[in-house]
Amino acid sequence: MNINMPVRGIPVMLRKGIVVLIVLLALYAVTGFFALPAFLRPKLEEKLSLALDREVTIRKVKVNPFVLSVAVEGFTVRGKGGGEEFVSFDRLYLNAQAKSIVRGGPIVQEVRLTGPKVHITRMDAKTYNFSDLLAKKQTEPPAQPRRPLRFSIGNIVIEHGSVDFVDSVARTSHRVDDINLAIPFVSNLDEFLDVFVQPRFSARINGTPFALAGGSKPFKDSLETSLSIDLKGLSLPFYMGYLPQGLGLGVDRGTLDLKAGLSYIQYRGKMPSLSVRGNLAAHDLSMKDREGRPLLTLKEARLDLAPSPLMSRLVNIGTLELVSPEVFVTRDRAGRLNLSSVGSPKKTKAEDEKDSGSPFVVKLDGLTVKEGAVRFTDLSKGSPITLVADGISLDARGLSTKPDARGSFDLSSRVNTRCQVTTNARLSLKPLVCEARIGIEGFEPAWVQPYFTDSIRIAVTRGSVSTNGTLKVEKKGSAKPRVEFAGNVSLTDFASLDKATSDDFLRCRGLTLDTVKAGINPGFIDIASVRIRNLSSRVLVAKDGSVNLASIVKKEEKPKPGPAASPAREEKPVFERIAVRTVVVDNARVLFLDKSVREGYSIELSRLKGTIRGISSSRLARADVNLSGMLDKTAPVLITGTMNPFKENLFVDLHTTLSDLDLSPMSPYSGKYVGYAIEKGKLSLDLSYLIRHKELDSQNNVHIDQFTFGREVQSLTATKLPVRFAVSLLKDSKGRIDLNLPVKGRTDDPEFSVMGIILRMIKNIIVKAATSPFLLLEALYPGASQSNTLIFTPGLSDLPEDAGPKLATLAKILEDKPALNVEIRGYADPEGDSKGLADHLFERMLKAQKLKDLLKRGTSGVSIRDVTITPEEYPIYLKKAYEEEDFPKPRNFIGLAKDLPPAQMEKLMRDHIEVGESDLRLLAVSRARKVQEHLTASLQVQPSRIFLIETEKPAPEPGQDTKGSRVELTLK
Secondary structure, eight states: OOTTSOBTTBOHHHHHHHHHHHHHHHHHHHIIIIIHHHHHHHHHHHHHHHHHTSOEEEEEEEEETTTTEEEEEEEEEEOTTTOSEEEEEEEEEEEEOTTHHHHTSOEEEEEEEESOEEEEEEOSSSOBTTHHHHHHHHHSOOOOOOOOOOOEEEEEEEEEEEEEEEETTTTEEEEEEEEEEEEEEEESSSOOOOOOOOOEEEEEETTEEEEEEEEEEEOSSEEEEEEEEEEEEEESHHHHTTSOGGGOOEEEEEEEEEEEEEEEEEETTSOOEEEEEEEEEEEEEEEEOTTSOEEEEEEEEEEEEEEEEGGGTEEEEEEEEEESOEEEEEEOTTSOBGGGGOSOOOOOHHHHHHTOSOOOEEEEEEEEEEEEEEEEEEOSSSSOEEEEEEEEEEEEEEEEOSTTOOEEEEEEEEETTTEEEEEEEEEETTTEEEEEEEEEEEEOGGGGGGGTTTTBOEEEEEEEEEEEEEEEEEEOTTSOOEEEEEEEEEEEEEEEEETTTOOEEEEEEEEEEEEEEEEETTTEEEEEEEEEEEEEEEEEEOTTSOBHHHHHBOOOOOOOOOTTOOOOOOOOOSOSEEEEEEEEEEEEEEEEEEOSSSSOEEEEEEEEEEEEEEEEOSTTOOEEEEEEEEETTTEEEEEEEEEEOOGGGOEEEEEEEEEEEEOGGGHHHHHHHTSEEEEEEEEEEEEEEEEETTEEEEEEEEEEEEEEEEEEOOOTTOOOSOHHHHHHHHOOTTSEEEEEEEEEEETTOTTOOHHHHHHHHHHHHHHHHHHOHHHHTTTTSTTGGGTTEEEOOTTOOSOOTTHHHHHHHHHHHHHHOTTOOEEEEEEOOTTHHHHHHHHHHHHHHHHHHHHHHHHHTTOOSOOGGGOOOOTTTHHHHHHHHHHHSOSOOOBOTTSOBOOOOHHHHHHHHHHTOOOOHHHHHHHHHHHHHHHHHIIIIISOOOGGGEEEEOOSSSSOOTTOOSOSSEEEEEEO
């Protein structure tokens, strides 16, 4: 037969084309069915074995070129080193579509995996039998960035799979078998395939059946897939060991119920949408922290998740209910919180950058806590602190992390069974804005005293704090948080001890702060009134001289600046504005007890009451002070004036009076420092203090009535100054002492001390009393400073002209101060008085001659003092006196006395006048007696109060500035 002969009805060329097509199809079929599988099987084994570093075997590869399908059968991956099977499956079937060529990515109609088996071995805490594969992947150099692969895979089915997990660390094993999974599609192409697989998952987990079911709704322009899960009684401790180690969390017991649904919708030309909804419940949960300490127990927790579009980054929680949760918060000795060890492992920088997109918005419609508890224990202080908040009831609504979303919550609880706490608030999380109404009743400071016992060394034994007000907290961006409080605060029945001595330190029946407004950033305090009732405090001076107030408040030691240290900047005060409109003190009491003196001393300021109005940190503000009280229940104290007590604007203008305080109880002090007990005496004070611009100007007026020293006390610390004499000197005729002690200085001078200055002034008074008593009395008796010395005319004992006023002043002092006596001591100058006596004797010789003439003439009643000699008479009576004197005289050649000129006669007479020490002594004694006579006769001073003092020498001591011809008067 000739093949070139035309077949009936078929053209020759067409017949040839058909033959070629048949041949090509035959070649395509032979290549696809036979050649390609024979090529792929060994090639895949070789490449995969090399890539995985494990033996890979494939029993058969089937290719159907006409439906574009591939089937791999008998696939096995051995463990590293040729051990047991690592991964295997019975059959993998893929059915692709020809349009993959034009769509720029694989489009697979169906994927079916039958009999997959995975064997996983945990070799140690961080190593698995596949860890080398992960490490190898991480060490490979990063490839050049490429466009992501575009794909669309539908109808994914896994059948009869299993996973065997051997945990060599925990010495246990887990098995998940009968795994069946169906996924309708996975795609990042706008490609919709024929979906004939309904989403589902089922397996047996350690023998427990587990199943997920879903459905698909293919439409022309969209494809929707839903998946539901219903899981009950999942034991959490069995699986929690496989959480990341950085989580720092352990679960002792608890079961989990989960009923959830997932919905995936993809619209043509639009981004897909993934939505989750469901319910989650935990029962009988117990969790521990990294150290094995209790962290959380929970009777039941129920969460209702409303439909939440995850791709829109929204989690919508309908309700969350916690039944009997109990949280354990512990702070160890190093100050670390157990909660700080719980959390996700630290992310790498790359992970942080990956997660730096917009955060999820979490919305919580309702949160309920019933019978909750929080147990807080702090071991970081010397004594453990335990706070237990139980009976917690919380009802929150509308909470959300969405910006400017506002929610609210109501909270009530007990603290340590005796304190009640209630709160209702409105809350915004972004930005943080909270406005809460807070009520606290009966919180006891003793519960937390280890927090302040280092800075304030007292032991709180009783007392409770209550408050009722509104708290506002606001934090926007990077700004500091702003906090404000408005309400009332009270402290009742407070009692504390000095930790060093266990003595009472401070008690207060009630401290009330009404209408308080306070805040930080900016810092301010505004209080309408502070009321203090029945305050009782104890100031104790110990035997070693330490004061409990100094040890109660611990002073922070500031480091000394180095040579190159820059000057410290003045810190800005926390509270920039402070105002207290009224402070009311009612029946306060302060007991002062000094054990540093042998007999001990105590004094009490009681019945202290009054007001301070208008305290303010404002520079021009002045607070009015009006306080009164009683010292030792008998001496009234009154404090009045104005002040601004703040350091920056310090101003004080206060007037303090104290009346009739008995001084005899102060004998322990006078005995220790003075050497005498106090028999009696009353003290009154009138103090005025003005501080302006750090300048102090004060007047300390001291009035002491009937002060009398008693018995002598032997004391090594007693002064040697003549205190008894000083007291006698300062007393007036009525037994009163008035002292005016002005004190001035700068308050910013570290060496400045008001009490130190006053003590120095008193010491100076005593010293002045001993050394210059008349100078001390000058202020009270003008001219007294000049009354201690009388200057006489050389050679004479007659009182000088100024003796009258001086001795009158002395007499007045003796009259006003009956305890004083006066000592009189006369002095004669060896030079001046010797010459003066010689002059006086010479003049007396001449006056004696004239007195004789007067007597001869019959003149009577004339004394030598009354005789005067005129210049004309002088030569006459000089010659008579010369002739009368019996001393060798110049004579002429016949033996008669020569007539001499007056000057020579006077010289000879003076040369023969002798003045000895006895003459000077008699002159000094005569002067003293003249003063004594004047005081007793003319000024009526009792002779018993005047004492003549004999001097060892008639002349004053060398080096004295006063003139030798004098009388000194000394008060004793």
